Amino acid sequence: MALPKQSEDFPGWYQEVVKQAELAETSLARGTMVIKPYGFAIWEAIQRAVDDRIKATGHQNLYFPLFIPYSLLEKEAEHVEGFAPEVAVVTHAGGEKLEEPLVVRPTSETIIWNTYAKWIQSYRDLPLLYNQWCNVVRWELRPRIFLRTTEFLWQEGHTAHETADEAIAEARMILEDVYADAVEKVLAVPVRRGRKTAAERFAGAVETMAIEGLMRDRKALQAGTSHYLGQNFAKAYGVQFQGRGGDLEFAYATSWGVSTRLVGGAIMTHGDDKGLRLPPALAPYQVVIVPIYKNDDEKGSVVAKARAIKDSLTGVRVRIDDRDEHRPGYKFNEWELKGVPLRIELGPRDIAADQVMIARRDTGEKQTLPTGEVPARVPRLLEDIQVSLFAQASAFRDEYSFDAKDYGELAALIADPGGFVTGGWCGNPECEAKVKADTKATIRYLPLDPEPPAGECIVCGTAAVERATWAQAY
RNA sequence: CGGGGAGUAGCUCAGCUUGGUUAGAGCGCGGCGUUUGGGACGCCGAGGCCGCAGGUUCGAAUCCUGUCUCCCCGACCA
Numbered sequence: 001m002a003l004p005k006q007s008e009d010f011p012g013w014y015q016e017v018v019k020q021a022e023l024a025e026t027s028l029a030r031g032t033m034v035i036k037p038y039g040f041a042i043w044e045a046i047q048r049a050v051d052d053r054i055k056a057t058g059h060q061n062l063y064f065p066l067f068i069p070y071s072l073l074e075k076e077a078e079h080v081e082g083f084a085p086e087v088a089v090v091t092h093a094g095g096e097k098l099e100e101p102l103v104v105r106p107t108s109e110t111i112i113w114n115t116y117a118k119w120i121q122s123y124r125d126l127p128l129l130y131n132q133w134c135n136v137v138r139w140e141l142r143p144r145i146f147l148r149t150t151e152f153l154w155q156e157g158h159t160a161h162e163t164a165d166e167a168i169a170e171a172r173m174i175l176e177d178v179y180a181d182a183v184e185k186v187l188a189v190p191v192r193r194g195r196k197t198a199a200e201r202f203a204g205a206v207e208t209m210a211i212e213g214l215m216r217d218r219k220a221l222q223a224g225t226s227h228y229l230g231q232n233f234a235k236a237y238g239v240q241f242q243g244r245g246g247d248l249e250f251a252y253a254t255s256w257g258v259s260t261r262l263v264g265g266a267i268m269t270h271g272d273d274k275g276l277r278l279p280p281a282l283a284p285y286q287v288v289i290v291p292i293y294k295n296d297d298e299k300g301s302v303v304a305k306a307r308a309i310k311d312s313l314t315g316v317r318v319r320i321d322d323r324d325e326h327r328p329g330y331k332f333n334e335w336e337l338k339g340v341p342l343r344i345e346l347g348p349r350d351i352a353a354d355q356v357m358i359a360r361r362d363t364g365e366k367q368t369l370p371t372g373e374v375p376a377r378v379p380r381l382l383e384d385i386q387v388s389l390f391a392q393a394s395a396f397r398d399e400y401s402f403d404a405k406d407y408g409e410l411a412a413l414i415a416d417p418g419g420f421v422t423g424g425w426c427g428n429p430e431c432e433a434k435v436k437a438d439t440k441a442t443i444r445y446l447p448l449d450p451e452p453p454a455g456e457c458i459v460c461g462t463a464a465v466e467r468a469t470w471a472q473a474y
Numbered sequence: 475c476g477g478g479g480a481g482u483a484g485c486u487c488a489g490c491u492u493g494g495u496u497a498g499a500g501c502g503c504g505g506c507g508u509u510u511g512g513g514a515c516g517c518c519g520a521g522g523c524c525g526c527a528g529g530u531u532c533g534a535a536u537c538c539u540g541u542c543u544c545c546c547c548g549a550c551c552a
Contacts, residue, residue, distance in 0.1 A: 030544085085550065107552090148551065197507065202552095210552095222552065259552050280506035292511050299510095336512095336540095347511055357511080 003337070005273050010217040014268060018145050018449035020029055021276050021362060023263065025343070031143035031150030038338065039263060041284035043153065046262050047133065047187040049281070053178040057159060059129040066134075067102040073288035073467045076236035079109065082203020086138040102263045103289070104137045105215075109204065109229070109255055112158045113237040120241050120251055123162050127170075129335055131157040135217050146264035147474050154259035160239065160251040160274045164230065167252035168207070171228040174256045175209045185260060188279035188390040189213045189269045191223055192420070194445025199429055206230035212444045212471075214397040218418030220444045220471035223265050237270050259270070271279035276339025277361055279389045280382040287321040287378060290331045292347030306346050309356065310373045316346030316382070333465035336361060341385045342378065362388050410470065414439040420471050432468075441470040 003020065004012040023039030026032070034271045035043065051061075070089065074080050083106045085425070090102040105111070118306050133155045134276055157174065161167040175193055183189050191211035201208040205227040209399035213221045232408060234240070241250045251369055251473050272279040276315050280286045289306045293299040303322050310318040319340075335343055345357040356374060359366040362385045369377055399420025404410035413421045425431065425443070 082551095118521070136552090141549085142551085152552070156550070214481045224552065257552065261552055290511095294510060324510095327512090327514060329510085329514085331513090332511095333513050345511065349511075 003273060003275060006216060006271070013271070013273075014149070014264075015145065017267060017271055017275055017337070022361075023127075023129045024099065024145055025268075026143075026145060029150070033145050033151075035153075035260070037224075038284055042266070042278070043260055044262055045186065045282045045284070046182075046258075047155075049182040050258055051133070052176065053182055054131050054155070054157065055229055057173065057178060059131050059159075061132060063132050063134065064105075064108050064111050064115070066105055068105055070101045070103050070109075072110045072114055073103050076204050076233060078232070079204035079236075083107070083138075086140065088137050088139055095212070105134075106136055106138045107255075107257070108134075108136075108156055109158065109233055109253075110237070113233040113239055113253070116158075116160055116251070117237050117239045120160060120239055122242050123244055125241060126160055126162045127166065128158075128160040128253065129170075130159065130186050131155055134140065144474070146263075146267070147261055149260070152260045153256050156257045159254045160234075160242075160253070161254070162243070162249075164252050167230075167254050168228050171207070171209060171226045171254040171256065174254070174258050175211065175224070175226040179226065179256070179258060180211050181263065183211060183223055183258075183265075184390065184445050186279070186281045187266045187269075188224065188281070188386055188393065189262075189265055190390060190394040191447055192445055193467070195448060195469075196225075197429070197432060197446065198278070199432055199445045200442065202227045203401060204229060204232050205255075206232065209448065210445060211264055212473075213269060214400060214420060215265070215474070216271065216396065217268070218472075219401050220420065221261070221265050221268065221409050221472040222444075222473065223262060224256070224258040226256035227254060231256060270389050274333075275337030275388060277341035278341060280341045280386050283339065283341055284317065285340050286317045286382055287313065287319070287342045288331075288335045288343060289318065289346055290328050290335070291320065291322055292328050293346060294348075298348055302346055302348065302351065305351055306344075307402045309344065309346070309374055313378055316378060332359075342381060344374075346393050360385060361391070404458060410435070410458055414441045414470065414472060418472060421443065422467055422469045423458035424454045424456055425466060425468035426460055426462045427465040428457070428460065431459035433458055435470060439470075439472075441466045442471050444471045444473060445469050 003016050006013045012413060015425050021038065022036050024033045027034050085104050088104040090104065093096060107439055108384045127187040135151055143149050159170055161170060180191055180193055183191055191213050193211055194388050195389050196208040196210055202225065210225045211223045215221055226402050231250040231252060233253050238250045239249045241251060241389050266282060267276060289308050289309060293301040293302045306320045310320060332343065339361060341361050343359045350356050354371050355368045356371055357366060359370050400417060402413050402419060402421045404413055404421050404423045410423055411422050432443055446468055451467060456462065457464045
């Protein structure tokens, strides 16, 4: 029942809060999870936020199949190499061995670009701006519920363009206007936007960009990725079009995705020792009303009043907890565990005084409020909480973002207290690998826009080509 | 695939060393009653192939052999 303290056992806290708040549980096959209604409602809010923005930026949804012939995967060399180890393959079906094994999609570039070859003939067919919501499977060796599961839910956008510039602009627009915007505004999770190094790049991409959040255990979480794929997939799958000048050209590609991992990101960004703290925009219930009564007569009048208050809150997601089997104190703790932003306590004393007791989950503050002011004040309080959670998370992230002067300081900061540590980097993968070997930290991001050369590489002391930011990551 | 640990009630575990009544506790679950402004209490009750398969023995949750599964730590990852 009791939650481990974050400061003493963060992984234990995470695992327990997911279980006790009834977000999800692990299922029979290793690495798989059952997402329960309360957790799925959070995912649906994320989906809505992301889907609205995908549509608003001119994309359409469609659906590609779960199964992909194995031979198709093999056509893009880097891509196979990257994904082959974690791919699940169907070899038998219908009681027989299949002539050609089928891959369960780990991502859909291969089947999609194979199909785009049929859809793209002319520059007039471009751009193709498509997205799908689906499940994918990657055979993970170390699963962590929501953060790294064998099967997970996500969206994957796949666009085809006439020029490289257009594709690069698309990938960046998705990162900033769709992902960063949705994650910061709805999940209230502040993120750093950046480019990935070659070592961290998506298999088959020319450039990978990502948003990175900092969790309360000071480890980074990659919260979304957007890739510029160049002509790699067009060449592998023969996607050519006749250009404006009449020449045959290969199309330029992007792909981008966010997944159920974001649920874990929201939990680990805002949660405290009492449980979840959900930003109102994400919360399945924004307000819970706990009626307090001593007998059936009181219950009747208190619940009736609770319903009237609920009805007065149009556009607000309100839940009345009139369960008889638990007393109010139990319900307070349970809804705090589940992260409901606002709690209204309503008893005979309040009704007599024509007021309610209202408690904020983010700060723990409790105050009385005249009943008449509830419809006006509650939406404002919800906005406050949304802003406050983002501000708290931003302040935390900034408090644990450092500039390191030298390698010793970099290693020391990563070890304690942890967080984002920035320093010059020469661009050499060997220096990157050394940091990882010494500290377990990886380069989480490089600046989106090239910055002027910044002194020396913090690892080897030669001239730096850019500023890199390291952290231990999920 | 290496190193470590664990399989007994829905959950967390005790019992095993030294075999021997009807296999236990807490929580949870069901019924009844009293309660209800920060995790209530009493009484009654349901619930077990002791991971699985062999073996030793008059007798196995307990000893032996095999096997399967899960968890934690290292190499890959949204």
